[in-house]
Amino acid sequence: MLISIRDLQRVYEVGTEQVHALNGVSLDIAANEYLAIMGPSGSGKSTLMNILGCLDTPTGGSYRFKDREIAALPDDELARIRNREIGFVFQTFNLLPRADALHNVELPLVYAGCRHEERRRRAREALELVGLGDRMKHRPNELSGGQRQRVAIARALVNKPSIILADEPTGNLDTATGEEIMTAFGRIWEQGNTVILVTHEADIAAHAHRVVRMRDGHIESDLRGAGRTGAAAPAGA
Amino acid sequence: MNLRESMGIALAALRANKLRSFLTLLGTIIGVGAVIFVLSVVEGLNRYVEDKMLGVGSNVLWVDKYGMITTQEEFIEADKRPDITLADVEALAAGVPHAAVVVAAGDTYAHLRYRDKVARSIRLGGRGPGYEVVEDLTIDQGRHLTDVDDRRRRPVCVLGPEAAAEIFPGIDPVGRQVRLGEQTSEVVGVTKPKGKMFGQSQDRFATVPIRTFQKYWTSRFSYYAFLKSVDQAAMPLAEQEARNVLRARRHLTPGRPDNFGITLPDTFMDLYRKITGGVFALTIGVAAIALLVGGIVIMNIMLVSVTERTREIGVRKALGARRHDILMQFLAEAATLSLTGGLVGVTVGVLLALLASGLAHLPAAVSVPSLFLGVGMSCLVGVFFGAYPAWRASRLDPIEALRYE
Numbered sequence: 269m270l271i272s273i274r275d276l277q278r279v280y281e282v283g284t285e286q287v288h289a290l291n292g293v294s295l296d297i298a299a300n301e302y303l304a305i306m307g308p309s310g311s312g313k314s315t316l317m318n319i320l321g322c323l324d325t326p327t328g329g330s331y332r333f334k335d336r337e338i339a340a341l342p343d344d345e346l347a348r349i350r351n352r353e354i355g356f357v358f359q360t361f362n363l364l365p366r367a368d369a370l371h372n373v374e375l376p377l378v379y380a381g382c383r384h385e386e387r388r389r390r391a392r393e394a395l396e397l398v399g400l401g402d403r404m405k406h407r408p409n410e411l412s413g414g415q416r417q418r419v420a421i422a423r424a425l426v427n428k429p430s431i432i433l434a435d436e437p438t439g440n441l442d443t444a445t446g447e448e449i450m451t452a453f454g455r456i457w458e459q460g461n462t463v464i465l466v467t468h469e470a471d472i473a474a475h476a477h478r479v480v481r482m483r484d485g486h487i488e489s490d491l492r493g494a495g496r497t498g499a500a501a502p503a504g505a
Numbered sequence: 506m507n508l509r510e511s512m513g514i515a516l517a518a519l520r521a522n523k524l525r526s527f528l529t530l531l532g533t534i535i536g537v538g539a540v541i542f543v544l545s546v547v548e549g550l551n552r553y554v555e556d557k558m559l560g561v562g563s564n565v566l567w568v569d570k571y572g573m574i575t576t577q578e579e580f581i582e583a584d585k586r587p588d589i590t591l592a593d594v595e596a597l598a599a600g601v602p603h604a605a606v607v608v609a610a611g612d613t614y615a616h617l618r619y620r621d622k623v624a625r626s627i628r629l630g631g632r633g634p635g636y637e638v639v640e641d642l643t644i645d646q647g648r649h650l651t652d653v654d655d656r657r658r659r660p661v662c663v664l665g666p667e668a669a670a671e672i673f674p675g676i677d678p679v680g681r682q683v684r685l686g687e688q689t690s691e692v693v694g695v696t697k698p699k700g701k702m703f704g705q706s707q708d709r710f711a712t713v714p715i716r717t718f719q720k721y722w723t724s725r726f727s728y729y730a731f732l733k734s735v736d737q738a739a740m741p742l743a744e745q746e747a748r749n750v751l752r753a754r755r756h757l758t759p760g761r762p763d764n765f766g767i768t769l770p771d772t773f774m775d776l777y778r779k780i781t782g783g784v785f786a787l788t789i790g791v792a793a794i795a796l797l798v799g800g801i802v803i804m805n806i807m808l809v810s811v812t813e814r815t816r817e818i819g820v821r822k823a824l825g826a827r828r829h830d831i832l833m834q835f836l837a838e839a840a841t842l843s844l845t846g847g848l849v850g851v852t853v854g855v856l857l858a859l860l861a862s863g864l865a866h867l868p869a870a871v872s873v874p875s876l877f878l879g880v881g882m883s884c885l886v887g888v889f890f891g892a893y894p895a896w897r898a899s900r901l902d903p904i905e906a907l908r909y910e
Contacts (some may be wrong), residue, residue: 323823323903344827351825362820362907366517378510379825423824 270334270430270462271297271320277328278315278485289315290326291485297464299430302457304465304473307482314435316482317466321354321433322346334430351379355424359436361416363408369395369419370404376427394422398452414445421452431462438472450475511837518810518838519845526845529806532799533846533886534853536792537879541854541871543788544878546861547781549870554777564737565639565770567610568597568747569729572766573776586764588727591719593754594633597730600750603743608731609633609715613722615686617664617711622672627665628710629685631718631728639731647679647694654693655714660721663694667708685711688721740769796882799846800890807839807894811901818898819906832899839891840884847883851876 278290289312297303307313318324319331322338325346331338333349341349350356355376363372373391382390395404398418408416417437424432434453438446454475457463465476473479481488519526571583591609598607611631617624634652636642642649645666654661662685669678669692678692690713699707713721715728734743744767751765811818818831826834855876858869 318904321823323907344829347822347825347827350823356823358907362816362823364817364820366514375821376824379821379827379830427825 269296269332270299270301271295272332272335273330274332275329276316276319276326276331278312278319278324279327288485290319292329293482293485293487295480295487295490297431297462299462300457300460302453302463302475302477304467304476304479305482306467306470306473306479307488308468310484311482312485313466313468313482317433317435317464320431320464321356322349347379351376352427353430355427355429355432357417357420357424357432357434357437359439361408361413361420361440363416363419363423365408368405368407369400369411369422372408372419373423373426376423380427390426391422394426395419397425398422412445413441414448417441417445417449418452421449421456425456425461429461431464432456433464433466435466436468437465438467438469446472508833508837511834512841514834515838515841516845519842525806526842529802530799530842530846530849532795532797532802533843533883534799534850536795536799536886537847537850537883538853538857539788539792539795540882541851541875541879542857542861542869543785543792544875545854545858545869545871547785548872548875549858549862549868550781551774551778552870553868554774564734564740565731566734566740566744566747566767567729567731568751568765568767570727570765572763573768573772575776583766587755589729589765591715591728593751594728594730596750596754597732597747601732601743601746603734603739603746604732605735606635606638606731606733607633608635608639608733609728610636610731611715611718611723611726611728615711615722616684617668617672618684619672619678619681622674624668624671624709627668629718629722630710630712631715631722632712633715635733636712636731639733641699643697644694645697646677647692649694650712650714655716658716658720659714660688660690660717661693662690662711662713663696664692664712665696665706665708665710666698667706668711669695671709683711685713686722744769796886799843800886803839803843803846803887804890804894806842807835807891808897810838811835811894811898815901815906815909818901819903819909822901822903823907828899831901832895835895835898836888836891839895840887843883843887843891844880847880847886850883851879854879 273293273295276290276293277288280287280289291312293312293316305313305316315324319326322333326339329339333353338346338349364375370388370391373394374387377387377390392401392404395401398421400415400418400422403411403415408419411419432453437453438449441449450472453463453465463476465472467473478490478492480490568589570586570589571580574580574583594607594609597604601607609631610633613629614626615629617627632640632650634650634655637644637649644663647663650661650663653659662683664678672683673681678695681692682689683692684690696708732743732747734740747767748763752763755764757764821831855871858871862869
């Protein structure tokens with residue numbers, strides 16, 4: 269198992285009150301799965317994604333990533349995992365506004381300690397892969413929304429991570445561009461990557477092969493084949 | 506995180522807000538500029554004084570009645586000491602083996618006249634042979650005074666170029682008879698100019714042989730002696746020998762203080778440095794305050810920058826930046842910022858120093874170590890005052906930072 273979660277808890281202290289954002293979540297994700305996490309706002313899907321992405325640590329339970337317990341790791345080790353193992357794609361793209369596309373894509377490699385020439389080369393390859401070979405020197409504000417998100421995808425892919433974690437990747441795009449981006453994710457999955465989408469849109473989740481629905485901090489349903497095949501089957505079946 | 510990128514970001518931000526950058530860096534610019542300026546002027550004065558101090562040549566010390574006097578009380582005490590006689594000077598010449606040249610000297614002031622022209626109150630000096638060496642004088646026209654002039658007590662003199670110019674406008678002075686006070690004297694030579702020291706001309710003098718001086722200008726008078734040691738290393742030896750000679754002649758028992766003064770150029774320089782040191786300390790104080798204020802402004806602007814770029818910090822962390830990476834990035838930016846201020850400050854300081862030497866005739870000398878000091882100092886200010894904002898940036902929670910609007 270690539271990811272193995274058991275009885276995951278995440279409690280926030282809001283004033284004197286305790287909020288259980290995650291309340292006993294258990295989930296296994298294998299390599300090369302294409303999975304969507306769905307749920308209304310407040311369901312805990314963002315918290316789950318943050319923990320999966322090693323941006324946050326659980327307050328209880330176990331999160332094993334490649335057979336390593338993540339919950340107890342120090343900050344710098346989490347940063348290393350984010351850098352090597354996880355590629356983020358955000359709803360708002362989160363590109364550095366002052367840097368050109370090439371430089372944005374290079375960033376993960378900078379933190380990986382990659383040498384300058386190799387960084388350049390790999391960032392170029394990643395941008396060509398998402399069809400932006402001719403936009404390398406453009407800054408984010410000189411690119412369309414779809415192009416920006418493709419730069420972000422190139423950035424997520426450039427360090428060859430184990431999973432691509434996309435948080436509402438089409439939320440800021442029109443339907444046509446959104447489809448284009450989802451096609452890109454499909455291709456990424458076909459090439460052997462593990463893709464995890466977080467979304468509240470059913471037609472986006474429909475691209476995935478497995479849909480995990482969340483409500484009030486726990487998993488409500490976990491269906492395989494919920495996406496393209498159309499035939500719903502319980503996970504593990 | 507590489508340094509070049511951080512510096513690039515900082516420089517781009519500087520360029521984007523030129524006025525804000527200038528105001529941010531004003532404190533640093535003033536602080537560094539002031540330090541460079543004062544260091545240059547003090548350094549310039551030091552060199553100037555070392556070059557010209559009392560117009561003596563190198564490795565020269567002098568023995569007189571008073572020594573180094575800085576207060577009136579000291580003068581009253583020293584005035585009671587026995588005079589230095591020409592016999593004392595002869596004893597020094599005989600008893601100081603580490604002195605290459607010993608020159609007897611006496612000074613007074615006199616009016617210098619040629620026909621209806623008068624140069625009032627010029628320095629009239631009696632000098633023994635070898636004076637041109639210890640006083641570092643070169644002849645321009647005619648000749649120097651000689652041993653024979655001295656032995657025969659000839660009424661001859663050598664004039665400084667300014668004294669000569671005052672009474673001989675457009676006339677060749679050599680061979681002409683002038684009046685020095687009450688006495689008639691023949692001009693045998695004119696020296697080359699030595700220039701001014703602190704606005705005081707060093708070329709307004711008449712020098713006569715010491716025995717001529719003794720015969721015509723003074724009956725009872727305290728002389729003094731120039732001693733030129735054989736080399737730099739022999740200076741302390743020559744000083745000690747001279748002290749021994751005079752103490753023996755005056756029967757001073759051990760434990761009693763010298764009743765004469767021995768002055769080395771160092772002695773003057775020490776006093777001089779004490780004075781400039783005060784000025785220096787004051788300016789360093791002012792510069793320190795300017796740098797402190799400058800540093801606080803930099804800290805403020807860095808805190809603003811951290812807040813403005815919270816989201817960027819979140820993105821960087823999500824992409825794998827460790828705390829250390831973020832810390833270094835913002836430290837490098839703060840250092841780049843203040844370094845820019847430092848470089849501008851150095852430029853301003855150097856320009857001011859050049860301006861001062863050009864307009865105010867202050868001899869400013871820009872020394873390379875002071876430039877490094879200025880740049881290093883500004884860098885240090887940036888790192889010191891950038892530390893807190895950088896630390897804040899590095900501690901940001903990635904989720905909060907990513908969510909920041």
